[in-house]
Amino acid sequence: MSMSHTIIVIFGGQSGEHEVSLVSAQSVLKAIDQSRFNVQTIGISKEGKWYWGIDPRKWEESGSIVDSNAMQVTLVHDPSAPRFISLSKTDLPNQGKFDLIFPILHGPFGEDGTIQGLFEMANAPYVGSGVLGGSLGMDKDRMKAVFSTAGLPMAKSITVLRSQYKTDAEPILYRIETELGYPCFIKPANLGSSVGISKASNREELKASIELASCYDRKLVIEENIVGREIEVAVLGNESPEASVPGEILPAHDFYDYEAKYLDTGSRLLIPAPLEEKTIKELQTMAVKAFQAVEASGLSRVDFFVTTDQKIYVNEINTMPGFTQISMYPKLWDATGIPYTELVDRLITLGLERYKDLRNRRISR
Ligand SMILES: Nc1ncnc2c1ncn2[C@@H]1O[C@H](COP(=O)(O)OP(=O)(O)O)[C@@H](O)[C@H]1O
Ligand SMILES: [Mg+2]
Known part of the structure; x- marks a missing residue:
């Protein structure tokens, strides 16, 4: 990859996980090799408007990522030249053209295939799952349906x-x-x-x-209700995905609710999770199966319950897991031998590879 690669990191968004996304984006921006990539940012406000050149740290100071000077932009639907344009007719660097979008968005409109549909229409390469993977991963009911077809064990x-x-x-x-x-x-x-x-x-x-x-x-x-330990496995790859070592969540609350996840520091992560070798292998096989069942790509975190008698239940897949330096997903890869910066690099490569693979098809008869 040459220096000429322009990566657009997108964060924020309309979901309840707006703030989580900002923290993840800060970590990614810090880790991206700026000597190899030309990095630009776009922040999506809670109202769903897109703004160029936003610093995700701005939210901490003012409670919002945008101010009155922020430049609103939009992705152009021109498959022959994917680019962003400013709605105020100001020129964007490199005419708004880019090589890859790195969306770091969680929840509805970010992780559910909707924004990915927009990228597809604009012929824009991007990191992570496509429309199908995102939407199957987001809808717990449909996710269970495909998991069940794949023979994965779940709570009734x-x-x-x-x-x-x-x-x-x-x-x-x-x-x-x-x-x-x-x-x-x-x-x-x-x-x-x-x-x-x-x-x-x-x-x-x-x-x-x-x-x-x-x-x-x-x-x-x-x-x-499943009484068991909460174990998570990270998956990385496209069509030959690999699974990380498992990690364990020790929630501070009765269950791993919103407060336990983001507001208090009482919840702890145990990496790698102390488990029998046989259970670890089973978890990793199931994690890859879950990833393939929803047709995810790039990255996903698969969450499990493991009971005292080593029975495993798949809880869910997250196609855009939390990505802060202290989040489970990057920590699992770190423990498996892929440090944060290399992980970001691999995701960029996987995004570009997937794009090439998708475009390599006959369109007409
Ligand atoms: N069937 C269940 N049995 C026991 N605990 C559960 C069950 N489902 C969810 N939980 C608890 O609730 C938390 C959040 O549920 P989850 O389905 O993972 O939702 P989300 O998609 O919001 O993360 C889990 O991490 C776990 O602590
Ligand atoms: Mg969960």
Whole structure:
């Protein structure tokens, strides 16, 4: 790769994980080899507008990544010349042209295939999963469907539509109580960072939890409670992905909720997780299977529960896992022998390779 490679790092975004994305972006910007890449940034505001040349650290000072001087830009839908343009008609460096987009966005509109669809339409190479991988990974209900087809073990679950529940709650409550029992977990199907998720121990709590999750999504996933350790494995690659050593989360709270994840420092990571060799191998095989089941590319973190008798359950896949220097994903690779800077490098290469592979096809008859 030559110095002429321009990488556009995009962060922020409209999801509840806006701030997490800013912290991840800071780490990536620090780690990218600036002598080999020409790096530009775009910050997406919480309203969904894109601004050029944003410093993600700005949020810490002023509570927002943009000010009144910020230059709004947009990705041009011109497949023959992928580029950004300024909406204020100001010239962008290198006419806004670039070689690769590195989206560091979590949750809806960033990790769910939507922005990836925009990149595809503009013929822009980018890091990470495509439309299908992102959307399957984001929707916990559809994710379970493909995991199940791949033979991956999971907690028993029931999918409930908000509209069904509003029409006739009783049979749904009855089914949850008889098939899953208490405690159970109630989750909005399409979200992340534990937002809208709760654990219910009786019917009152179950009803309140369904009401809460219904504020976030039209579709909910209710799961039986799994008593086990929380183990995570990082996956890297495109069509021949590799798995890292497993890591363990020691949550400070009853479960790994939003506060435990981002607000208090009580939760600890144990890397590598102390596990039997046989369990480690199984976890790694399952992580790769999960990655391939949703057709992810580039990177993903696959999360598991492991019970005291070594039974494994896949919990979920995250196609754009937290990427700060202290996040599980980079730490797992570091422990496996790929330090942070090299990891960023590999992701860039994987993004370029995937683009080449995708374009290498016949379009007409
Ligand atoms: N079926 C379950 N049994 C036990 N704990 C669970 C279960 N589902 C979720 N949890 C707890 O809730 C946390 C968040 O759930 P998760 O499905 O990972 O949501 P998110 O996509 O928001 O990370 C998990 O890390 C775990 O601590
Ligand atoms: Mg999770």
